[in-house]
Amino acid sequence: MKAPSFAYAKPRSLQEAFELIGRPGAKILAGGQSLIPSLNMRLSAPELLVDITGLPGLSEIVVDKGTVRIGALVTHARIERNADVRKHVPMLAAAAKHVAHPAIRNRGTLGGSLALADPAAEYPACAVALQATLVISGVKGERRVKAEGFFKGLFETDLKDGEILVAAEFPTGGKSVFLELTRRHGDYAIVGLAAHQDRFVFFNIGSAPVLVKGSSLTELKTSLARIEPPADLYHTSKTKLHLAGVLLERAWTSL
């Protein structure tokens, strides 16, 4: 299908962007790899698309005192290949390989994925597991939110109208593992797990990333068993829970 009609603007500064996204019916466009399909399928009908890819300072990867700060506009392809990310936050580089296909990874962005908060997306779970801090900018200035408090539910985050997610800061160090099950490489996850040290965060078994707590494998399994994942077209809730358990054991063994 074809997208409905809308206006398009490409601001060159954050100030200009704030003015534009404050207009009625405005929506932020970053890499567009989720937004444009939803427009083509007419699931979304904005009046104005504000293309933020021309904003300066949102495409850097900076290593600084135990954190890696990644700009919201950094693409999946860059995360997958960047030497600093691979060295300091290997979980993210591993997760990026699972995001759709190469042609999509060349345009889709970290910020777009975090701000959309698709329950099947990789980065939100990574951000919660790694205890990342999200940097949000608005007319009144900048604020910082811990990933655990940022993801509120299905496609729902702490972002307020008029705000732009500008970067995410990931603490470095520690052992991590990223696992995802799909029917075919690049498909949406059936279930996935981002595990860092003692933090086991599942995705696509709930409306937002699910942090499962426990200090032994038995305790973790007990906590996991309390979750009722939503079924999809091909997998029942029980199957997804079983598969989540398989990933948990694999992660536990390799950590």
Next chain:
Amino acid sequence: MDLAVETTLTVNGTRVTRRIEPRQHLVDFLRDELGLTGSHIGCEHGVCGACTVRVNGEIVRGCLMLAVQADGCKVETIEGLSDSKELAGLQKAFHEKNALQCGFCTPGMLMAAQDLVLAKEKISREKIREHISGNYCRCTGYQAIVDAIEEVLNGQG
């Protein structure tokens, strides 16, 4: 209300300036405005890869990029890469191995496969499959396609 935005891009080496409606995606623009119908339209939501084109040297989904977003960009399509003979090796291998059935996915397959050729690394069949997973279509089992790509990458069938 006129929402069109003046956009200048380079398509297969030719500079083009048009007023473009923001709702028009890149592959519709290439096909309908410029007559470059080699890039196909399949699903229009990023799943099939038939619309794969190269923007500033990187492969992208032509249906998941608005034409107005290509302002200032260098766009290359299957026609450009075919005319410049960049794809000659892959085209010969696809031809010889009969690496297609209906052929609808072929332009996108070639664009994605050329990405691997440019990387100049010897890789396994498994990795080739992973790379073209974004172009899976319907009618072949991809054996012959993987054979053809492997021949060009590794010099073996």
